[in-house]
Amino acid sequence: MRYILSLDQGTTSSRAILFDRKGNIVEVAQKEFTQFFPQPGWVEHDATEIWETQLAVTQEVLRSVGSDGSDVAGIGITNQRETTVVWDRRTGQPISKAIVWQDRRTAGFCDELKEGGLEDDVRSRSGLVVDAYFSGTKVRWILDNVPGSREAAEEGHLAFGTIDSWLIWNLTGGRVHATDPSNASRTMLYNINELEWDDVLLSLLDVPSSMLPDVYPSSGVVGTCEKSLFGTEIPISGIAGDQQAALFGQVCVDSGMVKNTYGTGCFMLMNTGGSAIESQNNLLTTVAWQIGNETTYALEGSVFIGGAVVQWLRDGLGIIETSSDVEQLAATVESSEGVYLVPAFAGLGAPHWDPYARGVLVGLTRGSSAAHIARAALDSIAFQSADLVRAMETDSGIQLASMRVDGGAAANNILMQFQADLLGVSVVRPRIVETTAQGAAYLAGLAVGFWSGIPELKALWEKDRTFDSHMSEGKRESLTQTWKRALDRSKGWIESKTHE
16 A cells, blocks of 8 residues: 545635655645635535545545555545535435535524523534534524425435535445544534534524434544445544644644644634633634544634735736735835734634624825735734734643644745734744645545554654744734734724625
8 A cells, every 4th residue: 555545625626635654745736616706705615526526636645646545545534614415315406505614694693692601512512613614504594494394304314414525425426425533513503522413502503413424533444435436445543623633744743732824814723632611712622533532622713815815916916917926026025014904804703703894905195016915915014913822822722832833825925924923932834734625635535544553643744944032022912902903993893784
């Protein structure tokens, strides 16, 4: 066996990556797919297109190395997490578009739950705040709005899954309906203490239990692929939501270790070991992974718009031609010179959780240029991430020593240096920044004996560059206070009634 195959199904593209025994990338294939925005605040995907693109890139990487699948030891799956698919078990077809994690259409219902005093109970069971971000309210919305769906669900004909479950269903020809605790813990339907679907939460959100996937460990064989897909029946042996997979790929396997992924959004996780720490600062408590009978937990903070702000500069404002141009443009100025951008395009995530916030650009003068806006956009990613660190340190009682980073925007040196300056600690970028796919590969490889254990994985991790903080405490404090003022102007911008 020469390879582990990682399927990395993200928010904007499907990718397949082959890893060798040293954890190195052998081959990558990637395809983007369509984003649908049918109404303000609504974001949808075509689940069938997701499957088709994922299948195509998987076949492409195997073809490019001349593999017939027989030299692949296992498949690891990592995925955009809260995105919700409901399909008919009889046909295997989705009954609607998938509702994406960024979608805010259920914000009004979440308000009703909060007003009903249910937030504390939901948090104690699921580890989550009540928010439209999570899958549970999205499933409910589909059942309430797609004609005939609730009846079909009650009769046991419908299946719900996050994207990992949808891929597994298709890979196995509909034989296996599975997920793992890292994905289940993002649905607002799963009890992270009991490690099972929660009847109280299912009742609260009116979701029939017959729709739910079986929950397997994150590292372990759940089934095998249909032989017709890749030429042989490859075991599916690893599953983890994208951010938990990145934590594992960064080998943040010891309590207190932190990683931040700079993708479409920014997602920061702190390994808290076997303890599910209930946040007092609006962070999420989540299952990081389960290996055998051992469950590891994490504190998580989510920034909705991270690297997506650079896409907005490209597609919305047209001030850059490609996303990679932003660093060159931002480098033409020393700083944003007082310009602040709060990219609350889909509301604010942790630690604010304001679905009614909207983006603001403040501090503009006649001297402000596209370069200052580009710099402010990069700064906004670092500011939002720093807010998460402060909340995490308070919750855990652990002072951050350094932070491991990954994701597309982690390649941006200006952003990484500003992040280190803002945090006052070192930011460490690994040699391989595809840590999400790598984490899924590691989980899959452990299950089939491709790697011997955690010590071997620790030895594989290598750093590319360390960014040390050079900013004075006074300047850091001044920038942070001004950022808070800009944040305040974005909050509660739209009335809740206009969102329904």
